[in-house]
Amino acid sequence: xxxxxxxxxxxxxxxxxxxxxxxxxxxxxxxxxxxxxxxxxxxxxxxxxxxxxxxxxxxxxxxxxxxxxxxxxxxxxxxxxxxxxxxxxxxxxxxxxxxxxxxxxxxxxxxxxxxxxxxxxxxxxxxxxxxxxxxxxxxxxxxxxxxxxxxxxxxxxxxxxxxxxxxxxxxxxxxxxxxxxxxxxxxxxxxxxxxxxxxxxxxxxxxxxxxxxxxxxxxxxxxxxxxxxxxxxxxxxxxxxxxxxxxxxxxxxxxxxxxxxxxxxxxxxxxxxxxxxxxxxxxxxxxxxxxxxxxxxxxxxxxxxxxxxxxxxxxxxxxxxxxxxxxxxxx
Numbered sequence: 001x002x003x004x005x006x007x008x009x010x011x012x013x014x015x016x017x018x019x020x021x022x023x024x025x026x027x028x029x030x031x032x033x034x035x036x037x038x039x040x041x042x043x044x045x046x047x048x049x050x051x052x053x054x055x056x057x058x059x060x061x062x063x064x065x066x067x068x069x070x071x072x073x074x075x076x077x078x079x080x081x082x083x084x085x086x087x088x089x090x091x092x093x094x095x096x097x098x099x100x101x102x103x104x105x106x107x108x109x110x111x112x113x114x115x116x117x118x119x120x121x122x123x124x125x126x127x128x129x130x131x132x133x134x135x136x137x138x139x140x141x142x143x144x145x146x147x148x149x150x151x152x153x154x155x156x157x158x159x160x161x162x163x164x165x166x167x168x169x170x171x172x173x174x175x176x177x178x179x180x181x182x183x184x185x186x187x188x189x190x191x192x193x194x195x196x197x198x199x200x201x202x203x204x205x206x207x208x209x210x211x212x213x214x215x216x217x218x219x220x221x222x223x224x225x226x227x228x229x230x231x232x233x234x235x236x237x238x239x240x241x242x243x244x245x246x247x248x249x250x251x252x253x254x255x256x257x258x259x260x261x262x263x264x265x266x267x268x269x270x271x272x273x274x275x276x277x278x279x280x281x282x283x284x285x286x287x288x289x290x291x292x293x294x295x296x297x298x299x300x301x302x303x304x305x306x307x308x309x310x311x312x313x314x315x316x317x318x319x320x321x322x323x324x325x326x327x328x329x330x331x
Contacts, residue, residue, distance in 0.1 A: 023073035027085030047129035070096030091292040135313040150297030163212040165288035197285035
């Protein structure tokens with residue numbers, strides 16, 4: 001059963017504390033887990049094991065290893081995977097969980113934590129760890145991206161091409177560790193005065209020329225803004241937001257429209273729904289791609305929905321907001 005925009009009716013799979021073997025995969029370099037905050041992991045381990053589960057603590061030892069660690073834990077018998085870190089760690093962990101029946105849960109501890117903001121997760125690490133054991137599990141779709149110079153990968157949140165991916169590509173990671181999200185704003189404002197290269201988004205038989213394309217499964221963007229406004233994790237479609245124009249001054253108007261949550265009717269912005277998006281460019285410029293805030297290669301690229309791909313533990317408050325949104329669409 002589906003609602004408007006191809007939204008799939010929610011079906012509760014289970015929500016109990018009957019997990020027996022839990023793998024907690026964490027990024028030891030995440031901002032929320034370093035120094036004195038590292039003790040939060042022990043609090044989480046205690047909370048997760050409150051009902052008798054065996055909790056294995058598994059640190060990532062290099063970038064792009066969380067997926068392999070999650071897959072190994074599942075093969076060893078884990079019946080719940082918990083990802084602790086930022087959106088990058090969560091994305092990588094989801095890669096190893098997708099396609100299985102084992103649920104994924106998140107403990108936010110990174111720079112932006114877009115998924116945590118989307119789900120309305122709190123900041124109390126131990127409280128989140130204990131509460132998530134009671135969250136119902138739901139099957140959701142994920143995005144899948146195929147790009148020129150990177151291996152295919154899944155994403156829970158969004159992909160971006162053009163301006164925001166260029167910011168991700170050029171971010172100063174030393175500054176990011178010190179300033180967190182502020183580093184992205186600094187990198188973003190440093191783009192003003194530039195002329196942005198254009199590329200083509202091919203959607204449902206039509207070509208659109210743009211300088212920034214957001215292909216999203218969530219409303220939240222960067223933890224502070226909402227760009228896609230009519231999409232949820234339960235959708236089997238992307239919301240695609242295309243920004244047109246090469247001049248950087250246009251983005252001052254676009255940013256104001258995003259901040260005011262009034263993109264509808266803004267000249268230079270196109271909002272669409274799609275299950276598949278192809279991105280290409282004819283110029284010699286390198287057009288970058290980002291996935292869940294991490295660099296993901298260059299164009300050309302193809303992005304597609306993979307339905308019924310992942311089991312995610314979802315807080316009840318997000319379910320309530322989603323149901324309210326669904327009712328508003330039906331009235």
